[in-house]
Amino acid sequence: MKAEAWIFIACTIFLVLVTPTYWFVTSGSEHGGDWTGTSALTMCTLLTAMCSVYLGFHATRMDPRPEDRKDGEIADGAGELGFFPPFSWWPLWCAACLGIIVFGTAMAAYWLMIIGGALGFIAVAGWVFEYYRGEFSH
Template sequence: MKAESWMFVICTIFFALVTPAYWFVTDASAEGGDWTGTSALACATLLAGMVSLYLGFHASRMDARPEDRKDGEIADGAGELGFFPPYSWWPLWCALCFSVITFAVALGLWWMAIIGGVLGFLALMGWVFEYYRGEFAH
């Protein structure tokens, strides 16, 4: 976790240095200057800083992982890595319902957006409660 936090700290420093340089080079203070890139770089600085603070905070409170230790071996990381779900059709149905809603809003067909919203809610509930019933229930 410490390696990841240092990567984001380096990104934060980079964005913090590049943002004022970009503002100066594009002359964003002048009338008609480019504020879009400057504000995007400022947001990237803040987001990278937020992630580095989060990772650094949690890295200081947890035991060192094998990859964080100098004497760590590959075998130290052996064991169960976590739960990996099997295949699922529910994300497909959620994406299709979202595309129907987006298409309906773009065309101004509110009745179609409502139908897509109801079907999307059902698809989302199926995805959320997928492991409570059926073959993969636990």
């Protein structure tokens, strides 16, 4: 995790330098600066800083992975890495329901938002509980 933490730290440092520079360069315009871009860069800076702190915190408290050690061998990383789910149709249905909700919001069709929300509830429940039954149950 140390490598990931250093990547995010480098991104945070870059954004800390770029954000005030961006604000200063755009402040010469007739509108007094681009507050939208400055706000977006500020939020990106804070988000990368949050990831840096999280990864750095956990990197100091966990055992080093084989790729984090200087004497690590490829064979040290052999074995089961975890559970990776196979294909699933539920994310498609969740996205379709979200599309219906957004479309209903844009058209001010509240009845369509309710239908999308009900179908979305079913889709999210199906996605959450898909490994409790059927072919891939455990």
